[in-house]
Amino acid sequence: TSMSAKFRFGSILHPLCSGINDDTKFKTAETPSVLNNHKLKTRLYEGDITPKRHRNAIVCPFNWCFWPKSSNGLVIIPYLISSSYTREEKALIVGAIQEYETLTCIHFVDRTTETDYIYISPKDGCWSYFGKVGGSQVVSVHKGGCMRKGIIQHELNHALGMLHEQNRNDRDKYVVIAWQYISPGDFYHFKPTRANNLGLKYDYSSVMHYHRFAFSNTSGKATITPFPDSTVPIGQRVGLSNLDVAKINKLYECEIHSTLLSNLTGSFSSTIYRSSYPKNTNSVWLIRIPANKIFLQFNSLYIQSSSDCASNHILVYDGGSRRDTVFLNKLCRPKQLPAVVSSGNMMLVELVSDGTTLPKFKASYNSGKSPVSPNKI
Template sequence: MAAFSLQSAHVGYQGDIVLGNLRSATSCDNCIWPKSDSGNVDVPYTLSSKYSDSEKKIILGAMLEFETLTCVKFVARTDQRNYIAIKPDDGCRSAIGMVGGEQEISLHRSGCLKKGITQHELNHALGFYHEQARTDRDEYVTIVTENINPDDLKHFDIVPTKNLGMKYDYESVMHYSSTAFSNKPQQATIVPRFNTSSTIGQRYGLSRLDVGKINVLYGCDVCSTLLPTPKGTVSSANYPSNYQDNTSCVWLIRTPSQRVLLEFEDFDVQSSPDCDSDYVKVYGGASRTAPVLLEKACGGIIPPPLMSSSNLMLLEFVSDGEVTGRGFKASYGTVQCGNTFHQPSGTFTSPGFPEDYLPLLECIWLITAPEGFMITLRINQLNVEYSVYCRLDYLSVFDGDGPSAPLIGTYCGSRENIVGTSSGTSMFILFHSDHSEQMSGFEASYQFGRFI
């Protein structure tokens, strides 16, 4: 339930559900969108011209997770008869499933334009009711009726959902928040019977079970995994045994905040010219249209660490029908800021340079050169809060791929043209700021050179 629609002048059934002439509140038979010959479920859409480019970007970004993880594809409408028309009307609202003809989804510009809220309304349009409306909801949550006005009790109706053989999902983007329609500030209207510490009603994005339910309802033949935690591991199927042939799988890493850092621990993928047979490919976003962080990789050499510029990273693995290997295993976590570099040269700065950096930063940069090359780093300008032994704000440079590598130097104060060289193929740079004085930071450049 979108929080905005609770305060909207137009409150539909269960807050944000529009009941059309052909839709009842208790049934959604024959309301799913048809599957095309390609196996995809194409949902045509239009976007109101009243949205700004940045607002459209939020909506299109919310659609990407459906397209990456399911067989549902939102396609710009040409002349299709049945389509969704997304408009900034009153509140956050949608009908259930495919109604027919032009089908409005309302996403008001004030309060509704967030990824999770957009995905919530799109999920309604795909045929899903609220999670706490499931037939079995009383086995999992308690509705605190004394905290709900009598006129609002209808928003907590149970509908005869099919549930698709899937577990109840406290983390679903379709679940009400714990205080939805409360008549007392901050008092719960929904209390989980299990996992009582669980946060319900998140609008961060689709949950793993949300994705699974879409794939079951629409019979999607896709190999996809959503990884929505701050850190974890990812590996090919059957690892460390050999992976299967003729596969095409994706893993979408979506951390709650900050940037994603991916580090491979093992890599054994069939080698072929240009890695055209079996390969791993990594993108810095939620889809294959995002910038490529790792071009097709195969063979037995472990790829370098990779960092996205956002909280999203997509890993793709493809195998053909011939030789297989162990596959891969990698771990991921988050960092506030920084980057990974594999190009022969480059320049990077502290966040915001030459403006003052922010307090309480922990940024990392990892530079990786090919075999046979070393790295020369030049800190062109440094203007960082000075302290004895550089214990407050500082820039540390390590001769290796992490903070456990030998320290080349730790720097603070105001300096220019500090030069350091690696003894191997990697260099790790850490920038730290505390809560007190902030300054302009640093600018640095690097270059690869052959070992003599």
């Protein structure tokens, strides 16, 4: 069923978008800039949501909460970045935005004359509205504690309709809330929401998850502890997780095959399909590690040759976007098994297939210049 025919909401979605009658729209403000947000005069819900009165009873009729999907399968979202940011700050914002284009069908494009668009501006704190609200829709990215890739993506996810992971309706199966370390006035930040979780598992590594000391009233005492393994990291702001990407793609019915690789060492292959690939299908693997350069080695490669490798081929980019420098252009010859080293902490591998044959390859990577043993594939 298409998105225009029925609602599909989840822990990623605010209850406002589930048809609950309410005369309030919400905007959000993000940790770790919670301290900055505490300075705001407006009372914040869930730590980064402040109510904004609007017209009478708001519901979410059909696709109101979502950005519309184009006939080509892409969700085009015009955006504008405030001129108040420096060149370096703008580059950070653009880098966070381009990751959506790489891994999902969400494409942020420069705003020209569009009425509805995202306006990224350094207001007080880090916050965003939930879903598409129309007009010039502010996403606040303060120049202080908000200028991190994961925080920018967190706020953009809110604008797409995503809510905090620890507020899922099934969260008590996965985390323990230490109410004794939360002031009564902050209890409402931890209230579970009634929502459909889109059939996807709880994601401790989500960029939408709070850190373990969020709103603690006692120094060194955690308010959120993973269960049953209390050592699992939560609250990362490096960037989107694999499940963050999966939720966006499921919510917006993106027909895209993408994988995010974030471990310091790993391997991947083209064994997504047991038979031939769907026609004109591109698959991408984004390697994104916290720091250091990436060494990539193709351990095996079989792609049927064609004129200029046009039908099936592999491209490797020095960065996280198709706009970055191409390392390997249209790789398809079985004898070619090159190794490449990135200039930064990201590398993008794209497999282009016309669907007539089954391209096969195995590759491995690590965060350095030493080869990865093929027996670990």
